[in-house]
Amino acid sequence: MAGITAGTGVAGLLLFLVVQGAMMPPEGEEVTGRFAALMFLDFLLGLAALGLLPLALRRAPVGAGLAIIAVSGLSSLAFPAACLCIIRIAALRRPRYVAATAAVFTAGMAAGTAVNPGDPIDGEIWWVLVAAVVPLVVLVLVGLNRGARQQLIVSLHHEADSARREQDARADQARLAERTRIAREMHDTLAHRLSLISMHAGALEYRTDLDAETIRSTAGMLRETAHKAATELRTVLTVLREDEAEAAPQPNIASIPALVDSARAAGTEITLSIEPALLATGEDAPADATSRHLYRVAQEGITNAQKHAPGHPVTVSLTGAPGHGITVKVSNPISGSPHRSPDGLGLIGLAERARLSGGSFESGARQGVYMTKVEVPW
Structure with a gap:
């Protein structure tokens, strides 16, 4: 100024x-x-x-x-x-x-x-009027044009703010929906584990003919099951279930081959590689919540490839080992076709899953290949 x-x-x-x-x-x-x-x-x-x-x-x-x-x-x-x-x-x-x-x-x-x-020009007042009106009209027109531009800029700012708030609201809804979905999955797993604990604890209470080795083995199983249930419970989100729990068991890493076969049947060329350690069962297996998250990553990556890059081959790989974490990569080549890169709410859900698992999420196109990558601890 x-x-x-x-x-x-x-x-x-x-x-x-x-x-x-x-x-x-x-x-x-x-x-x-x-x-x-x-x-x-x-x-x-x-x-x-x-x-x-x-x-x-x-x-x-x-x-x-x-x-x-x-x-x-x-x-x-x-x-x-x-x-x-x-x-x-x-x-x-x-x-x-x-x-x-x-x-x-x-x-x-x-x-x-x-x-x-x-002396005024011939003493005529019209000279004064002309001298006043001409610059006045020009200046007023300049000011009106400037005001119109300012109003347009303000309107565009308001529209941009409104669009940003709408996108933020959609992202918040997507995160909440993913949290609810995770809680629903954990609810079913916890219910199953608690049922096992109840059943075996009841057997110990009413069976008087069990030998010491059987009792010790059952107690160890109860301890392990309770530990896993407690681990699941620590990650449960405090959200209410919006609908009834699905009766079908929740998918995990072992369900990914069936997911890939289904996509292949739909005409998508998919290459799948999973390290054998990730398919282990028992105490060496990844946590149930982690296993479910990895399945959802593979599912969302394949869905995005089918939707936004149809006809392109897809590569799904899962690598990792205890103490080194697990990495899931879903990639597919992209071209100059009009199909846009995936940037919808599904990726927001994957980022939320990775964050809740203490891992990292990455998604984007590099050198003609679009990749979704999630790393979680193990």
């Missing part, structure tokens, strides 16, 4: 010198007191207008702006500042403000002509 004020002051000073130089009496004639008084008044009013300019351009464009416009007819130094004020008021796009600006500007020009020591 200081730069605008300084630039306006320089322009006003140059205009002041030109106007006062043109109005100076011819050589040999003395400078009258009236001329000196008007020049001094021009300078003082110009300084006052420059002092009000920052206020007119920011907080009070109408009040301070009209004051500057009013004195511009008597002060050439204030005229550039008045031009900025006319543009600023017109940018508000209010008809009553534009009408008030026109009236004040015309009145100021008429007052300046009335006190001018020079």
